[in-house]
Amino acid sequence: METDEVLARLAELAGPRGEELFAAIAAGLDGRPLTDDAALRLGTALRRTYPGPLVAEALTQAQLRERAAGKFGRAGSMFLTRAGWEQASPEIVARHRAARFASARRLTDLCCGIGGDLLTLAPGRDVVAVDRDPVHLWMARHNAAVYGGHPEALLADVREVDLTGVDAVFVDPARRSARGRMRTGDSEPPLEWCFALPVPAIGIKAAPGLDHDTVPAGWELEFVAVDRDLKEAVAWSPALATARARATVLPGGNTLVAAEGGPVEVRGPGRYLLDPNPAVTRAGAVAELARRTGTWKIDERIAFLSADEPVATPFARTLEVIDSGPWDQKRLPRRLRELDVGAVDIRRRGLAGDVDALHKRLKLRGSRRATLVMTRVRDRPWGLVCV
Numbered sequence: 001m002e003t004d005e006v007l008a009r010l011a012e013l014a015g016p017r018g019e020e021l022f023a024a025i026a027a028g029l030d031g032r033p034l035t036d037d038a039a040l041r042l043g044t045a046l047r048r049t050y051p052g053p054l055v056a057e058a059l060t061q062a063q064l065r066e067r068a069a070g071k072f073g074r075a076g077s078m079f080l081t082r083a084g085w086e087q088a089s090p091e092i093v094a095r096h097r098a099a100r101f102a103s104a105r106r107l108t109d110l111c112c113g114i115g116g117d118l119l120t121l122a123p124g125r126d127v128v129a130v131d132r133d134p135v136h137l138w139m140a141r142h143n144a145a146v147y148g149g150h151p152e153a154l155l156a157d158v159r160e161v162d163l164t165g166v167d168a169v170f171v172d173p174a175r176r177s178a179r180g181r182m183r184t185g186d187s188e189p190p191l192e193w194c195f196a197l198p199v200p201a202i203g204i205k206a207a208p209g210l211d212h213d214t215v216p217a218g219w220e221l222e223f224v225a226v227d228r229d230l231k232e233a234v235a236w237s238p239a240l241a242t243a244r245a246r247a248t249v250l251p252g253g254n255t256l257v258a259a260e261g262g263p264v265e266v267r268g269p270g271r272y273l274l275d276p277n278p279a280v281t282r283a284g285a286v287a288e289l290a291r292r293t294g295t296w297k298i299d300e301r302i303a304f305l306s307a308d309e310p311v312a313t314p315f316a317r318t319l320e321v322i323d324s325g326p327w328d329q330k331r332l333p334r335r336l337r338e339l340d341v342g343a344v345d346i347r348r349r350g351l352a353g354d355v356d357a358l359h360k361r362l363k364l365r366g367s368r369r370a371t372l373v374m375t376r377v378r379d380r381p382w383g384l385v386c387v
């Protein structure tokens with residue numbers, strides 16, 4: 001009964017009355033954000049004209065749309081639940097993924113949620129969207145239409161869906177339950193079930209911490225970052241796979257494959273330090289990045305590279321080294337003062353230590369901002385000051 005009432009309210013908000021109500025909310029805000037206080041004030045005023053539950057839903061939607069604006073270009077016309085939009089793929093990532101399904105004509109989006117992926121998958125092809133949550137399913141269909149797609153919506157448990165005649169499946173299993181976030185690799189339905197789907201072209205969205213060994217032979221694991229923010233891993237079935245592991249960095253769409261190649265030299269740091277994008281590190285493509293950029297490793301096991309000339313690459317941040325030597329915590333505050341460093345970001349990789357305690361002990365004074373790198377060079381504890 002409760003679900004029917006929610007669906008009826010959403011349907012009303014998607015029509016002319018909703019348009020009027022959202023316009024009244026926008027007018028009341030006059031460009032200011034919809035804070036809880038503003039929602040309370042506007043709610044009181046709007047309840048004089050509209051039913052209370054409809055006003056409450058409209059205000060919730062307006063707040064969610066505001067929060068989701070960084071994820072979806074058309075968030076202002078979408079319908080969302082908090083759990084739904086938080087779990088949804090950002091549009092830029094969904095769009096990148098959808099490109100790999102370009103040749104699929106009949107596609108099924110299993111576990112479509114509020115449609116974060118569907119809105120890029122549905123336009124221009126025959127798509128069935130499946131979810132067992134009727135509110136999410138309603139939203140997915142509405143949100144896909146905002147982007148010009150018209151999928152068939154199927155309220156069902158994905159395990160009971162007939163996939164006969166389907167070319168391709170995208171599946172984004174839930175990684176949260178009523179008890180909170182599940183462990184990396186756990187999901188509902190489980191990954192093993194997704195790997196065994198009886199369709200040739202399959203893409204599975206998974207947590208970025210997913211272990212390579214979990215993915216069957218012949219499948220690709222693609223790690224996707226937006227700038228330096230690692231968003232997710234996608235497992236591609238052999239029909240769609242183009243490598244064993246791949247790192248992709250958006251918005252540029254630059255992509256790097258973990259290829260076999262000659263060994264990479266290990267030697268002490270030069271004038272520049274390269275901090276690879278987390279997608280590159282997760283994909284095991286640091287050695288390939290070194291080969292491509294002509295850089296070297298500073299330690300066999302640590303994911304930093306080095307060079308004597310500045311390196312421009314979308315796959316790493318390049319820092320200029322202004323001080324480098326064996327890790328010496330006692331000498332560090334004086335050295336930073338000599339370098340006129342007044343603020344540091346501490347990057348720790350391969351060296352244990354309490355970053356907060358170190359920060360306090362440095363008692364910095366100076367005009368420059370620097371990155372303090374705590375790491376290992378050929379297995380010796382090492383410190384670098386970089387700008």
Ligand SMILES: C[S@@+](CC[C@H](N)C(=O)[O-])C[C@H]1O[C@@H](n2cnc3c(N)ncnc32)[C@H](O)[C@@H]1O
Binds near residue numbers: 118
């Ligand atoms: C991670 S969300 C999907 C997010 C979606 N890809 C997006 O970008 O908006 C997972 C969805 O899976 C649905 N779900 C979980 N188990 C299911 C099952 N066995 N059958 C159908 N839907 C299921 C949940 O209701 C939830 O909406």
